[in-house]
Structure formats: C-alpha cells, structure tokens
Amino acid sequence: MNAYLGRAPIALAVVALAAALTACGTTEEGGSGSSDAVRIGLLLPENETARYEKFDKPLMEKKVALLTLGKGKVLYANAAGDAARQNTQAEAMIKDKVDVLVIDAVDSKAIAGAVTKAKEAGIAVVAYDRLAEGPIDAYTSFDNEDIGRVQGKAMLEALGDKARTGKIVMMNGAVTDPNAASFKAGARSVLDGKVNVGKEYDTVEWKPENANTNMTAALSALGRDKIVGVYSANDGMAGGIISALKAAGVSPLPPVTGQDAELAGIRRIVAGDQHMTVYKPYAREAEAAAELAVLLAKGDKIDGIINQVVSSPTNKRVPAVLIPGTAVNRNNIATTVVLDGVYSIEDICTETLKATCEEIGLK
Template identity: 60%
Template sequence: MRRVSVAIAAGAMAISLAACGSAEEAGGGDETATAAKGDDIKVGLLLPENQTARYEKFDRPLIEEKIKELTNGKATVDYNNAKQDANLQAQQVDTMITNKVDVLILDAVDAKAIKNSVQRAVDAGIKVVAYDRLAEGPISAYTSFDNVQVGKTQGEALLTALGDKAKDGQVVMMNGSVTDPNAAQFKEGAHSVLDGKVKIGKEYDTKEWKPENANSNMEAAISALGKDKIIGVYSANDGMAGGIITALKGAGIDVPVTGQDAELAGVQRIVAGEQYMSVYKPYAPEANAAAEMAVALAQGKSLDSIAKDKVDSGSAKAIPSVLVDVTSLTKDNIKDTVIKDGVYTIDEICAGKYKAACDKIGLKK
C-alpha cells in the first residue's frame, strides 16, 4: 500500500471570532512585544504518558529538534511528562506558568479536565498549542492526525482480513480511554465502516489505554461470547493489541487484530502473523507542525502559512490546525513505511526470534 502524502500546506485564511472561547481570544496579547523576543524564546512541552513508546522516542526529540532549528538554537524547551496523571499534568501547567514560558505545547492526559489549566495559562499571557489531542479551553492552535480516518483505516483493514467470514461470527471492539477525545473519533471512524458489515459482540472503552485493562476486557469477552464465536478484534492501538493477543493466545484463538502507532512490538507482531495491522502515523510532520506553530505564536506571527485546517472543540471554534494523514501498515508495506522513513531498521524489527518470520515475508537487507 502506498503511503498517503502529508499535507501541511500554506494558505489558511485568517479568522476573526467572537470573544467567547475563540481561537483569536486564546491567542491574544501584545504581538509587537512578543515579536521583539525574536529567537530567544522559552517553550513549554507537556506530554501525557510514557507507557506508549512514541512520546519519549519520537515526539519529544522531534519537537525539541525542530524548535532548535527554527530559532537558530536560541530557544529553550522546558519538558515534563504527566505519566498518565491528569492532576500531575495540571500541576505541571502551573509550573510552566511560574517559569514564564512564552508558549505551551500540550498533549492532554484528560482533554476536558485540563480546561481550567489552559485558561490559567492564557490568562498569564501564554499561548497554548494542543498536540495530538484536542484539549478544551482557549487554545490557539492544534495539530494531530485525521483521527476519524484512523478509525476508518482500522475498520477497513479488519474487513479486508475477515473477507467472506465477516458474517460468520462476532467482532470485539476495544476502544481507547474516554478521557481522550481522539478515542471517540477513532471509534466513530471504525463504526462508520464496521456497522452493518459485522456483528459487534462486545465493545469496551479501555481505561487509560492500558494493555492490562485490554487483556482483562478481552478475557471477559471470550468468556461471554465463547471462543468459537469471535472472528476478529478491533483494537484502537498497539499497546492494547498486545494485551488482547495475550488473552487470545491463552484461549487458543487466532483471529485478525488491528492496532495503531506502529510501535516496534506491534510491527514485530505483524511480521510474526500475530497482529494483522497497525496504523502508521508519521510523527515528524505532526511534531514539526507543533514546533512551527509554537514558535510563530511565541514570536507574535500569523499561523496562516502553517495551518490550512480549522477544527472545533467543545469550547473553541475554528482553531487553526494541521491534520496529518495516516497509512495502514501490514506485513506487505513495512519496507515502504517505517523502514523507509527511518523509524526502525530491519535489524531492529527482525532481531532474535523474529528473524525467521522476517525471512519468510522477504523482509531482508
């Protein structure tokens, strides 16, 4: 499958909105004074958790590197990880305010709970870029992937894997955490494809996206439906897919399972035939967009040349946004995606027990 091209195009129209929760209000302040800072700016970066490999391995270094590049190495980045604790993240926002960062890149643990913290930051003159998850409150910009399309991509892949067997049993849906607005969009996209094509026997919203919770849910689904009735599992990400597959193996069930994030363990499970697919999300375009918008906002510049999209949250309208496209990752296009983009090497994917499986599918140097 061909990788979908990433669109981060210029030409978004400038907006003028009413004061109630508008993106203009969120980005308020004295632009002349802010622009005088030049490249000598301080950027706050708050990421939500460290259980998913992507945040520490990809997002953080990519964002930090791009900010340094855009500011000739003069900017400083204050970083913290909330470790899946919404209360801790609220405290971290307060610390960023105390440290007087010029702009904050925020990937919320709980998009709704963080609203008051976002407001405090804005009241202190700090503009907020919502990263990967659409935080509530007066944010100035947002970047993520097309999350509804992610769910559609997963659903379409599952239907392809099931083929003529789609009506022969029941599918289990393992959605993400209700505190993550992305999870609702993944679910929406998946249902738009799966509804009417398969019977959904059990569906779960998995607390905190934890693999162990997905494992427990899957064991409960197997007990309730019977192992001979389950024909496939929609898993919203790779971490949960790992927990799901452990439960399936324990029950002697071999069915297609979806995923997301193209984590190394997920890619290896795809190579081994344990997981059918993942959604490959190229982190560099998302990270670069966040860095570009944050630097522009800190310097008092327009986002028109960066953000071509507009999205609405529950508390703001027409937020300048960059939405990045995704690719369905299967054993057939590993070389053309994660290896080609330098995310992993063949040696990393095919290490140890996975070498024979790699050889079998022709994944060699």
C-alpha cells in the first residue's frame, strides 16, 4: 500500500491552490470563477461520538478557508444518526446548488440515491470517513483494515500466554457502516487461529448502551471468569463494555481495545480500565477532504493527492486518500494525542487521575 503523501505535499498543494484562486480574482459571493463560488456541503452522521463536532467540522472549515483565501463556505448539517434525515439534508443542499458534497454516511446504502441526485445535478461528492455507495468522485478515510490489525495486535500482546486459555468477546460496529466490516476483517486477520472467540456481536448503531447489553449477555453465556479479553471496535462501545464488566464484579478487568482516542477513552487508559485505543489524526483526514472538495469545486484534477483506489458495491474505482492510525496505550499518550494538541495534560488528568498520571510520566 502506498504511504499517505503527508504534510509537505499538502503544503505545496495549498500554495498552488492559493495561487490559482488569486489568479481567478474575486467577485460577489456566488460569482462564477471566484473563490467566493466555492460552497461545500458537509454532512456528518451523528453527534454521540465526540470527534465530529470537536474535530472534523472545525478542521475542515479551517482548511477550506485557507485553500479559498477565506472566501469559501462550508454549509453544515448533522444527521444525529438518522439516515432518512441525512438524505433530506443532502437533497436540501443539492437544491441549494452547493459545488461539492462531503458526506460521512449514516447508512452507506441509504445515501446512494442522494449521491446519484447530486451527480445528476453536476455536484461532485466526496465520501468522508465511510465509503458511501453511488457515483462517488473521491473518498478519504483511514486505512480501516489496518486499524483492525492494529487493534488485534494490541489484543494479542496484552493477552500473552492467556490467548488460548480463555475466550474473547468481539464487539464489532454496526452492519450499516462499511467501516465496521473492515475493522472486523483486519482484526480477524490477526486474531483468527490465535484466540478463542466465545461471543461476537455487530452492535446496533455503535451505541455504548447496546454494547453494554451485549456484554452483559456474553458474561451470562460464557461466565465472567472465562473472558480473557474484549475486542471493542471503538471507544464509545468500550465504555459500555467496561461498565458491564464492572457491574458483574469482574476484577481485574480483561484488556479492552478501542478506537477514536476519545477523551473518555484516554482517561480510561490512564486509569487502567481500557487497554488501548487507536488515534486517528483527524486533521489529516479533514484536510484531505477539504483539499479534494476545493479541487473538485474548481474543476481541477485530484490525482496529485490520491494514494489508493478502492471499490464499493456500486463503484469499482474510487480515487482515495487513506491515512494510517496509531495504537495508543499508557506508554505513548504524551507522544501522540498530547503532542498533536488533541488534548492537554490538564484535559486528561482530572483530579482523581492526577496521581496516576504522574506515575506514568504524564505531567
């Protein structure tokens, strides 16, 4: 797999785009051939996961402003987990004649009709974070199978000799999210043949409360002393899983994986409740999406930033920018999410965690 092109090429592309936009001049908003004409519709899927409002939206707005000399506009809507609402939001933006739609789909299949309508209206579509179906022009996300492999490797390392002595529970994401299948496939490629999977769930809507219910059922079915580890596809579900384990009196807790480097997840890692998470540098994903969107809005080629071609059931060749993730545990919080400015030590180390933070060198 090709490596992501990194910050230097993006910086060069910013300079090139800025020069091109300056050469175009400016007109009144909506005027043809002007940076004012760049209007990007951003559709995000839900607001239960902290990343979308805290990182993705503001990061993309900032990058679009940079690329368009402050004249581009991001029109934003959040579907709050409702696929029908997201379709309505997309159709409203198509009617409003945005130049490009950036869509993080609630349901990759359900959004296909809106994607087709956008294409028929001459509006380019960038699939963001999840590969939506339909005539997508470009896609940017993380290397999702690799993220699953990172989680699987961390689980094996944590289990050590216990890998074959008990059973693990696999808490996958929602079947409506194609990323969930990729995470599962990546994790399975590492874990299969090396662990015994006692129970496996596809968690409806990725909700922590559904993961909690599933974990409670797994504990009842397998016995609390038989579970040596829990593969959780993200941090939100890890929180629900850990609550179920504690409610059942499980001590010490088995290693529980995660993803998204949510603040609550990082704090659980410090506390020793969660084994690891996967940090995905949202800035790189959001910047790539913004760059793709602005290039498409201007009618320019996107070849220079593409590092992969992927396929969906309805589109066999989608140009993509895929970005790797990083395993985060107690040993490297300072050199990942803190160093990148995602969280400060003050954010992480609450009053109850201060002593533990100092013990692990997070101060």
